[in-house]
Amino acid sequence: MTGDIRALLSRHLPDYRVRSLRRLGRGLDNTVYEVNDELLVRTSKAADPQTTRQEVARLAAVRELSPLPVPEVVFADEESGVIAYRKLPGEPLSRQLLDDPKRLAEPLGGFLGALHGISPGRMRELAPLDLYPAPTLLQDAELDYRDVEQHVPEAQRPLVERFLRDTPPDEPRTLRFCHNDLGAEHVLVDVRTSSITGVIDWTDAAVTDPAHDFALIYRDLGPEVFELTVSHYEFELDEEDRARVLFYARCALIEDLAYGLSTGPSHYADAALSHIPWTFS
Incomplete structure (x- = not known):
């Protein structure tokens, strides 16, 4: 799976250099990887393009109104159900x-x-x-x-x-x-x-x-x-x-x-x- 993550990063962020990549956690529906201690890449066990588009739009709407920080999407790959976010502190x-x-x-x-x-x-x-x-x-x-x-x-x-x-x-x-x-x-x-x-x-x-x-x-x-x-x-x-x-x-x-x-x-x-x-x- 890490090879797939590297391929997606290369496709969506062609100038981005991957220095480190590790699995951070796994839940019932998703697995999260950490890249360079600055990006989080979430993969879905059941990719659904519509669900991915919906979540990206939802996060954009919440970011406008939330008084607390929420994840910023760096890129989304709808076909694979992958979303990459900037890692928040804490x-x-x-x-x-x-x-x-x-x-x-x-x-x-x-x-x-x-x-x-x-x-x-x-x-x-x-x-x-x-x-x-x-x-x-x-x-x-x-x-x-x-x-x-x-x-x-x-x-x-x-x-x-x-x-x-x-x-x-x-x-x-x-x-x-x-x-x-x-x-x-x-x-x-x-x-x-x-x-x-x-x-x-x-x-x-x-x-x-x-x-x-x-x-x-x-x-x-x-x-x-x-x-x-x-x-x-x-x-x-x-x-x-x-x-x-x-x-x-x-x-x-x-x-x-x-x-x-x-x-x-x-x-x-x-x-x-x-x-x-x-x-x-």
Whole structure:
């Protein structure tokens, strides 16, 4: 595959000299390579020209409005599903221990206010609708949990199992354009200053329930940072919204636990296990 990457770089950036090329990470749908510590090249397991064009246009639209840095596309090869970006500074929040994570709340709240304030109609051509029903999410979570429950500390199992017996929340009344996968692994930070340097991986961006974006903040950073983020958010979150935030956070934690214990990197499972108390209590 690295030979294919070199060929694409030569085609789209003929004067660019490749000094180093390494695989940086692999997910369910994509693999990312780092070139010269300055470019990131993302390859798709299932290339789709229309999807690639849509993502490039989506990133251009978000870059105009986001108060936080998002990736800048250097080139896209539609037939192969490859997109190259300039590498943003910082490291994924999922791999860092910050002295003061509460400092992330204000920029996250402003970022989500700007993102969710984009007209859904404008973004509808650039992002799909995501209307996965809550009852189905709950069923998926229960199936995942049955595969991994033996890894959950025995004292914490009643917390998770009580949630799985609960009635799922009502569907949202309002849909907005969302990042839709705003986990700590997609937020870049400068550990020295506890500041955000970028938001990456917009593959799952969609017009959907804005509670999805808050849910992963709750899951990964805890209720205190969540509440502070909401205090800097332009729109109101009512009790129904908050119920869906908590519901999505719990479903997402179970999903990450199952992923990290099966085909995904183990740090997903480690983080999920450590966040059970604040996510399910």
